[in-house]
């Protein structure tokens with residue numbers, strides 16, 4: 001996650017210690033130091049009440065065999081707590097279709113792991129929001145992917161937009177910190193700003209924008225991914241919008257997720273708009289953050305207990321938590337793929353190999369590279385930087 | 399857990415199949431388990447495993463996950479129940 005509001009506007013947040021090793025003394029931090037263990041996404045279930053076009057988990061309404069039981073889920077949480085995982089993200093499918101969700105959130109926070117939720121928001125009643133808050137849930141990220149008509153088409157259900165906004169209001173009414181999750185594609189890039197304005201009026205002040213990754217059904221709509229120019233426009237607009245809000249004294253938190261070429265681009269933007277000194281400072285923060293976190297600072301456990309390198313990369317699993325504890329699987333670098341990913345700088349090829357921003361990007365998404373060229377260490381097709389921005393001087397023609 | 403009730407042996411419902419992947423780096427070394435791939439066909443599973451591990455393998459084996467009989471493992475349910483029972487006892491003392 002790249003915090004645009006912190007980098008461009010100096011806004012402090014509870015994730016600063018975890019992300020940039022830069023905790024603010026006045027704000028309670030998730031961690032004071034940069035994380036050593038991964039944030040774990042847990043796909044609690046494969047079931048979902050919606051059928052979204054871009055779902056990386058390929059979720060649908062059919063019950064899936066092999067879902068972790070309540071007792072097994074508690075065993076998993078014990079393993080994660082023993083391994084000192086800082087944050088568990090309850091995801092899905094739609095986690096609210098699990099009847100034991102509140103019980104598991106309660107168990108998780110009791111074991112000292114911060115619990116956060118990723119949801120489509122449509123099942124959050126005020127009572128449910130209150131129960132989750134009482135169980136110790138720290139944050140709910142609600143997915144909305146456009147204004148009403150577009151969102152409902154994308155999510156495969158009329159009324160999904162209204163239901164999600166109702167869910168957001170229910171969370172806010174019980175004082176549960178709530179943010180937007182928005183996956184940017186060609187179809188909805190134009191709605192971004194209006195959705196932020198609308199939800200800001202409702203009381204949301206945290207906005208996370210996801211680039212499309214090519215896992216699950218996301219792979220089927222890779223054609224709807226933005227081209228280079230459209231990516232730059234969308235990212236630029238988000239930078240400008242964040243600064244405009246802050247200039248008005250309205251301190252929204254904005255984050256970009258899923259494409260670490262954005263790290264490089266925010267430095268380029270700062271150089272242009274804020275001057276060299278500020279750009280250098282931002283570059284340094286991003287070096288500490290360390291670029292794409294796949295296989296290191298983020299992990300995924302799916303509904304059957306399979307451990308993945310990120311939540312988007314469901315087609316490959318390192319092992320299953322029913323066979324070995326999460327920590328044993330994650331630490332096992334006798335797996336050559338895991339070992340190589342953790343030293344990927346030595347293996348990157350193509351334009352990533354010579355890029356001046358490798359230290360803050362690390363080649364971005366290996367999953368997209370694989371989907372794009374079949375080469376695990378090839379370039380990420382979603383990188384929109386020009387050769388000049390990458391620090392490459394073209395060879396003069398003979 | 400070695401019976402057909404083992405959830406790790408249940409077929410997936412999304413039309414794909416999971417394949418456990420085993421790798422031998424050098425001829426003198428033992429075969430090692432290096433995770434699994436999920437794919438709609440054996441050919442695609444083989445292609446995926448090759449892309450991910452070819453550089454490190456003198457031999458790669460794939461085996462359908464739903465055909466593997468597993469003995470032992472990490473009994474999550476037992477751990478979860480033990481911890482919950484511990485909580486209940488602590489609660490009891492506190493009251």
Ligand code: SF4
Nearest residue numbers: 352355361363364383
């Ligand atoms: S060329 Fe590679 S390392 Fe450089 S910004 Fe693009 S994806 Fe990142």
